[in-house]
Amino acid sequence: MKKTPLHKAHLEANAKMVNFGGWHMPVQYVGILEEHRNVRTKAGLFDVSHMGEIDIKGNRALELVQKLITNDASKLAVKQALYTPMCLPNGGIVDDLLVYRKGENHFLLVVNAANTDKDYQWIEEHAIDGVAIANISSEVAQLALQGPLAEQILQKISNKDLSQIKFFWFDYVKVDGEDCLVSRTGYTGEDGFEIYLAPDKARKVWYAILEAGKEEGVMPIGLGARDTLRFEARLPLYGNELSEEISPLEAGLEMFVKLDKDNFIGKEALEKQKAAGVKRKLVGLEMLDRGIPRTHYKVLKDGEEIGFVTSGSFSPTLEKNIGLALIKAEHARIGNKIEIQVRGRNLKAKIVKTPFYKREVK
Amino acid sequence: MYPEDLKYSKDHEWVKLDGNIATVGITHYAQDQLGDVVFVELPMEGDSFEAGNGFGVVESVKAVSDVYAPVSGTVIEVNEKLLESPELVNEDPYGDGWMIKLEVAGESEVDRLMDAREYEAFIEEEN
Numbered sequence: 365m366k367k368t369p370l371h372k373a374h375l376e377a378n379a380k381m382v383n384f385g386g387w388h389m390p391v392q393y394v395g396i397l398e399e400h401r402n403v404r405t406k407a408g409l410f411d412v413s414h415m416g417e418i419d420i421k422g423n424r425a426l427e428l429v430q431k432l433i434t435n436d437a438s439k440l441a442v443k444q445a446l447y448t449p450m451c452l453p454n455g456g457i458v459d460d461l462l463v464y465r466k467g468e469n470h471f472l473l474v475v476n477a478a479n480t481d482k483d484y485q486w487i488e489e490h491a492i493d494g495v496a497i498a499n500i501s502s503e504v505a506q507l508a509l510q511g512p513l514a515e516q517i518l519q520k521i522s523n524k525d526l527s528q529i530k531f532f533w534f535d536y537v538k539v540d541g542e543d544c545l546v547s548r549t550g551y552t553g554e555d556g557f558e559i560y561l562a563p564d565k566a567r568k569v570w571y572a573i574l575e576a577g578k579e580e581g582v583m584p585i586g587l588g589a590r591d592t593l594r595f596e597a598r599l600p601l602y603g604n605e606l607s608e609e610i611s612p613l614e615a616g617l618e619m620f621v622k623l624d625k626d627n628f629i630g631k632e633a634l635e636k637q638k639a640a641g642v643k644r645k646l647v648g649l650e651m652l653d654r655g656i657p658r659t660h661y662k663v664l665k666d667g668e669e670i671g672f673v674t675s676g677s678f679s680p681t682l683e684k685n686i687g688l689a690l691i692k693a694e695h696a697r698i699g700n701k702i703e704i705q706v707r708g709r710n711l712k713a714k715i716v717k718t719p720f721y722k723r724e725v726k
Numbered sequence: 727m728y729p730e731d732l733k734y735s736k737d738h739e740w741v742k743l744d745g746n747i748a749t750v751g752i753t754h755y756a757q758d759q760l761g762d763v764v765f766v767e768l769p770m771e772g773d774s775f776e777a778g779n780g781f782g783v784v785e786s787v788k789a790v791s792d793v794y795a796p797v798s799g800t801v802i803e804v805n806e807k808l809l810e811s812p813e814l815v816n817e818d819p820y821g822d823g824w825m826i827k828l829e830v831a832g833e834s835e836v837d838r839l840m841d842a843r844e845y846e847a848f849i850e851e852e853n
Binding site for chain 2: 380391392395396397398588591592654655656658677678680685707
């Protein structure tokens, strides 16, 4: 199994370790519920060094990026980032990623760990002259500091005014004296930062952040709480809400699909899908009967199968059992009663608005 | 971690026999492996189980796990507190986190289970 530069720190902290897409990663340190609530109320530090980074540089870099993604990177200023799906010609999703514009002709793509090799190969297949593509994943460590107190904590050991980094912008900041790319982005529904740096500095900066945030109650957070946090905020997870068999329009990502943009891979299929009406829709659901919806459980309406659960959990913030499900569009109305098949029994649920959790913006 | 007065199954349930009444729960080790328990499903009073049958389900944030009857018997009581407070399974697995009480036919099945020392060795072996 692959190890991040922080592997030893996780073992020292007595984390429960699991195999996650070929990586030996911490699933929890003290408990998922406590870690989850700590991020919602204070702050939490995540090791996300398993994420992949692909560098695209050259005078036609923008042209290649535009061809690959459904969102519009031409609107990005230098030091700005965006979220986007990357599609197959049939509209299915290869991956979802962040695109950082480091220069007029220089982009950094941050992709899912389990998809890094596939994505790199996909991008290489569409390479054009005048562009250099490099999988630099092993040269980049990534930390995420998330939560309402994230800025206050990180500011103590940063050499720039972090309040100047707006949502989905980034800057080059010395954190604990080390060179970092710091973006105001995240995967929890909270304010916070993602911090990219050299692997050999990761351990030093990791402990520096934990030390700086001691007073505020920062704690390390495992992948377990990362999943429940992103889920409450309805941030999709590749492999659950997104796949090569699901289109971004079905997954509710239409705001990241710019059909008015010049040609991109999947555009024609997505235009057709939109014109014909999207057949499936991702919805939020809340259990009415006792039970927890889980990934792949069947969704029914009056006994007829209408879809499946993509993610489901007890929600630590709402203290309810909730889920996301991909169902036939005609049943997707808020308030509609449906059933979830749990261990052979059809339990009552209703469709609710998402996100389940939205932070209060100051 | 492994009270001396209990017997243990290979599926990580414990049994406490009092006359012909067996109280059953999951062990400290089992709850630790599961993590935060957020949901418990229990049988009805009067349900009968053979040793090895699944009688309930424990769900943590991440995992769904069946719970098996370590001995045969008929359910005479279930711990209804767990329906509202499933965290009791984590907080007090051998006390307030008990799951069911079974009326059992005899002691013979209980005798076949592991004692505290054997169970401790069994866990070490598993890891």
